[in-house]
Amino acid sequence: MNRFPSFLAAVLAAATLTAQEPPAAPAPPATPATPAAPEPAPFEIWHPRRPATEADYQVAKWGPRDLPSPGYAFRAARVLPITQPPIDDGIVVTRNGRIEAIGAAKDVPVPAGYELVDCGDAMLVPGFVELHCHIASESFDLNDTAHPTNPEFRTLDLIGMEHEQIRAARAGGISTALYIPGSGSNMGGFGTLTKTWGRSPEEALVRFPGSLKIAQAGNPERFSGDLGTDMMGMSEGIRMTLLDGRRYWQQHEAWQAGKGDQPKFDPTLELLRGLFRQEYPVSVHTQIYQVVLQTLQELRQELGLWTVIVHGTFDGYRLSEDMRVAGVPVAGGPRQYFFDGKTGRIEGLLGNWSHGGLHGWREPVLGLGRDGVGVNTDSPVVPQEQLPLQAAMGVRLGWPHEWALRGLTINAARFVGIDHRVGSLEVGKDADLAVWSGDPIDPRSYVSVMVINGTICYRRDPARPLF
Amino acid sequence: MSTSPRTPRRTRTLCLAALLAALTVDLSAQGRGRRGQRGDAPPPAPAPAAKAAESEPSKPKHYTAIVGGDVYLGTGQRVTGATVLIADDKIEAIGQGLTLPEGTTVLDAKGKIVSPGFVAVVGNGMGAGRSAPFADGVNPFDPEIKQGLAAGITAFLAGSVGSSSSPSGSNAVVKLAWGDAKGMVLKEDAVLGIAAELSLGDRDKLAESVKKAQEYLKAVEDFPAQKAKDPNAKEPAVPPGTDKILAVLRGQSVLWISLGGGGFGMFGGGRGGGGGRADDLDAIRQGLDTARLFGRGVVLQKPVSAWLLPDEIAATGSMVFLSPRDRRPADPQDPDRTGSNLASAAILARAGVPVAVTCPVGMFGGAGVGTGGILGQDLNTPQVDAAFAVRGGMDNRKALRTITLDAAKMLGVERRIGSLEPGKDADVLILDGDPLHYATFVTTALVNGKVVYEKANEPLFRHITR
Numbered sequence: 001m002n003r004f005p006s007f008l009a010a011v012l013a014a015a016t017l018t019a020q021e022p023p024a025a026p027a028p029p030a031t032p033a034t035p036a037a038p039e040p041a042p043f044e045i046w047h048p049r050r051p052a053t054e055a056d057y058q059v060a061k062w063g064p065r066d067l068p069s070p071g072y073a074f075r076a077a078r079v080l081p082i083t084q085p086p087i088d089d090g091i092v093v094t095r096n097g098r099i100e101a102i103g104a105a106k107d108v109p110v111p112a113g114y115e116l117v118d119c120g121d122a123m124l125v126p127g128f129v130e131l132h133c134h135i136a137s138e139s140f141d142l143n144d145t146a147h148p149t150n151p152e153f154r155t156l157d158l159i160g161m162e163h164e165q166i167r168a169a170r171a172g173g174i175s176t177a178l179y180i181p182g183s184g185s186n187m188g189g190f191g192t193l194t195k196t197w198g199r200s201p202e203e204a205l206v207r208f209p210g211s212l213k214i215a216q217a218g219n220p221e222r223f224s225g226d227l228g229t230d231m232m233g234m235s236e237g238i239r240m241t242l243l244d245g246r247r248y249w250q251q252h253e254a255w256q257a258g259k260g261d262q263p264k265f266d267p268t269l270e271l272l273r274g275l276f277r278q279e280y281p282v283s284v285h286t287q288i289y290q291v292v293l294q295t296l297q298e299l300r301q302e303l304g305l306w307t308v309i310v311h312g313t314f315d316g317y318r319l320s321e322d323m324r325v326a327g328v329p330v331a332g333g334p335r336q337y338f339f340d341g342k343t344g345r346i347e348g349l350l351g352n353w354s355h356g357g358l359h360g361w362r363e364p365v366l367g368l369g370r371d372g373v374g375v376n377t378d379s380p381v382v383p384q385e386q387l388p389l390q391a392a393m394g395v396r397l398g399w400p401h402e403w404a405l406r407g408l409t410i411n412a413a414r415f416v417g418i419d420h421r422v423g424s425l426e427v428g429k430d431a432d433l434a435v436w437s438g439d440p441i442d443p444r445s446y447v448s449v450m451v452i453n454g455t456i457c458y459r460r461d462p463a464r465p466l467f
Numbered sequence: 468m469s470t471s472p473r474t475p476r477r478t479r480t481l482c483l484a485a486l487l488a489a490l491t492v493d494l495s496a497q498g499r500g501r502r503g504q505r506g507d508a509p510p511p512a513p514a515p516a517a518k519a520a521e522s523e524p525s526k527p528k529h530y531t532a533i534v535g536g537d538v539y540l541g542t543g544q545r546v547t548g549a550t551v552l553i554a555d556d557k558i559e560a561i562g563q564g565l566t567l568p569e570g571t572t573v574l575d576a577k578g579k580i581v582s583p584g585f586v587a588v589v590g591n592g593m594g595a596g597r598s599a600p601f602a603d604g605v606n607p608f609d610p611e612i613k614q615g616l617a618a619g620i621t622a623f624l625a626g627s628v629g630s631s632s633s634p635s636g637s638n639a640v641v642k643l644a645w646g647d648a649k650g651m652v653l654k655e656d657a658v659l660g661i662a663a664e665l666s667l668g669d670r671d672k673l674a675e676s677v678k679k680a681q682e683y684l685k686a687v688e689d690f691p692a693q694k695a696k697d698p699n700a701k702e703p704a705v706p707p708g709t710d711k712i713l714a715v716l717r718g719q720s721v722l723w724i725s726l727g728g729g730g731f732g733m734f735g736g737g738r739g740g741g742g743g744r745a746d747d748l749d750a751i752r753q754g755l756d757t758a759r760l761f762g763r764g765v766v767l768q769k770p771v772s773a774w775l776l777p778d779e780i781a782a783t784g785s786m787v788f789l790s791p792r793d794r795r796p797a798d799p800q801d802p803d804r805t806g807s808n809l810a811s812a813a814i815l816a817r818a819g820v821p822v823a824v825t826c827p828v829g830m831f832g833g834a835g836v837g838t839g840g841i842l843g844q845d846l847n848t849p850q851v852d853a854a855f856a857v858r859g860g861m862d863n864r865k866a867l868r869t870i871t872l873d874a875a876k877m878l879g880v881e882r883r884i885g886s887l888e889p890g891k892d893a894d895v896l897i898l899d900g901d902p903l904h905y906a907t908f909v910t911t912a913l914v915n916g917k918v919v920y921e922k923a924n925e926p927l928f929r930h931i932t933r
Binding site: 083168337343382395396444463465 | 596810844851906928
């Protein structure tokens with residue numbers, strides 16, 4: 001019965017051999033599910049060729065850091081650093097765009113000349129990271145389709161910091177967004193990782209390209225025309241474009257190794273070269289089981305791309321174990337549930353992706369665990385500021401609350417390789433934090449102050465809150 | 468409780484009986500809800516009741532008690548560790564340490580929350596038919612009923628609400644009485660709708676019709692005295708074309724003001740709002756003029772700018788429903804007096820305006836349950852919309868009213884549903900947590916005193932445990 005999955009697992013295992021070895025099994029958790037079952041290795045994203053530091057990047061451009069910002073000491077009843085346990089009566093010291101100190105108020109002094117911002121009984125939470133949004137531009141730039149695949153397109157030049165959705169994002173506690181083209185064509189173009197506030201779009205930039213947007217199926221059909229209105233045709237278009245990019249990358253690698261001539265510069269293939277150098281991931285709109293399988297086989301295994309599934313909906317969670325083996329994480333949303341007509345059950349996507357479980361036709365499968373699952377809005381389908389509500393709906397249907405907080409922050413940052421800058425409150429990271437009135441996942445809580453790159457960019461007016 | 472002139476006499480009798488039942492805690496007369504006993508139903512269910520007029524005094528009542536929960540009454544109050552005693556399809560008593568009659572079916576709610584069933588001011592599907600008379604078109608076995616009950620919804624407005632220059636609409640308040648076709652339609656023609664902005668000609672025509680209808684009502688009132696004086700006095704005749712206006716004047720139908728549209732600009736600036744001229748103060752004020760013309764409060768549907776006129780709205784006795792998170796940007800030339808406000812619900816409630824909430828106008832949302840939408844954007848989580856009212860500053864406990872009692876008021880059925888009070892319909896939820904928390908689930912739902920949904924016995928959410 002499970003001949004096919006075994007085959008798949010074998011292929012995936014073979015593919016991972018070329019990658020880094022998985023790390024040794026960690027210490028068992030406090031409460032193992034069953035004493036007999038060995039704890040699986042934690043989820044690791046597969047990107048073995050990724051440059052070690054920002055300086056090693058050749059194609060992508062990183063945004064500026066250390067921009068001037070005042071010295072602040074934010075003190076609150078509770079601080080959620082995310083990667084460390086919560087701190088009661090904590091303090092976060094920021095200046096010039098970065099976090100300088102974090103800890104209990106009794107241990108961390110307020111430096112001379114720094115302004116103490118007393119947040120009372122509020123909660124300090126890192127700014128959230130949105131991995132699938134189509135806003136930031138004032139115009140309708142979603143689904144330009146010049147060709148069946150459009151790697152020439154990029155969102156970089158479209159960003160406006162005062163777009164209504166971006167303003168609302170700040171009021172919703174979201175500080176970083178991956179602004180990507182739509183899924184109207186198989187390859188919509190290159191997305192941009194941007195902060196949701198900056199004195200200029202250049203200042204707000206985190207990294208360009210943030211990712212290459214590929215829509216494997218479940219929307220691009222409408223624009224594919226007679227070039228391929230079904231899966232095989234669409235896959236062919238994606239594959240041919242990427243193979244061009246791979247050839248260009250291989251020629252470059254050879255030239256850099258002293259073999260062969262420098263290839264003629266091609267601005268489109270240049271960005272695909274960065275993709276194959278694994279400077280940034282491909283973010284794939286791939287929804288149902290069948291298409292997630294294609295994503296794993298074609299993009300991750302055959303082409304060897306750093307692959308992140310975004311806009312994960314429907315029953316793709318059935319492949320959680322295969323994704324785990326392949327090192328492919330998922331940002332799920334915005335639908336958040338799948339009605340399984342065979343069982344009559346409403347399945348929670350993020351819970352199922354995390355936990356794995358019994359998914360119909362297979363043996364119990366492993367999930368992506370604490371570290372492999374994030375969440376997204378697909379804004380403006382769901383308004384940008386409602387990203388935490390998407391997480392709330394995930395928690396409602398079985399995603400552990402603590403994992404949801406990670407999914408909104410550090411997980412998302414890791415999926416696209418910006419976790420050295422954002423996603424948690426740690427010394428040296430960007431000073432992106434929100435002052436929440438309570439549990440940030442509960443829609444009754446609100447952001448009273450939003451800080452991005454160390455600057456207070458939003459204060460809530462209780463008589464007329466933006467959100 | 469009265470009904471529209473079109474309603475058959477038999478129904479009118481029953482509704483009168485229901486009103487009596489609501490006024491007298493002794494429930495010898497029964498409303499409509501419990502007549503739907505089916506032949507194939509399990510034996511322990513209550514015996515089928517006869518019509519009120521023919522009720523047999525020997526038929527024993529069937530008692531159900533929800534014991535030990537923290538009971539949110541829906542009025543803003545809460546009783547901890549209380550019992551809700553249900554006799555057949557009505558609430559008999561609520562209190563701590565009630566003595567239960569012999570043979571009472573006990574539902575344990577210790578450690579749980581008991582709440583009135585949620586009322587959705589707009590909805591679709593969930594077993595309701597598509598046109599009047601709705602009583603003839605319900606499907607009590609529509610799977611969406613279970614999904615609605617899982618969301619906590621026990622009643623909603625189905626059908627259409629007019630938006631033209633005279634009151635119109637074809638709708639009904641439908642209950643989610645699974646398996647009981649006759650218990651589903653609570654009230655036909657509950658709501659009539661009219662456009663906020665009328666041309667001068669239409670406005671004059673409406674004023675004239677309202678005047679004629681008022682004169683007719685006065686003549687009806689005076690008729691018995693006239694008849695006593697002059698046995699040959701002629702009974703006043705209904706002026707032609709005023710039946711809908713009379714329904715509003717008599718309080719049989721609630722008048723809703725349409726502010727137009729309903730679309731949303733996804734890629735334009737903001738999201739949601741009522742569309743049309745909902746953000747126009749003049750449009751809202753004209754709607755309030757209509758309220759004054761009728762001498763009755765109206766319901767403003769998703770008025771984006773209502774937060775600027777709380778006292779004017781309160782003075783007419785009018786009500787508002789909205790989706791607190793619908794966002795419409797302000798006009799940069801007049802930012803303080805345009806655009807939406809998350810605090811709208813709180814501002815209006817503080818001024819004494821009843822406020823109900825509904826889901827946003829969205830791409831995949833819409834006022835239904837079903838399995839094709841986006842969770843958190845449709846009617847599958849009514850508490851989330853109330854939660855956004857709290858985010859905007861509304862008191863957490865009062866916010867439950869936005870999906871219970873105040874919603875029932877906007878449908879004109881607040882004497883039957885919307886709160887847990889003796890004499891009201893036994894539409895009750897047992898919840899596994901705070902009613903307004905996003906992760907709270909309905910563990911048991913009762914409609915008309917019958918258990919119609921149990922999380923543990925339905926496939927929908929049984930597998931989700933915490």
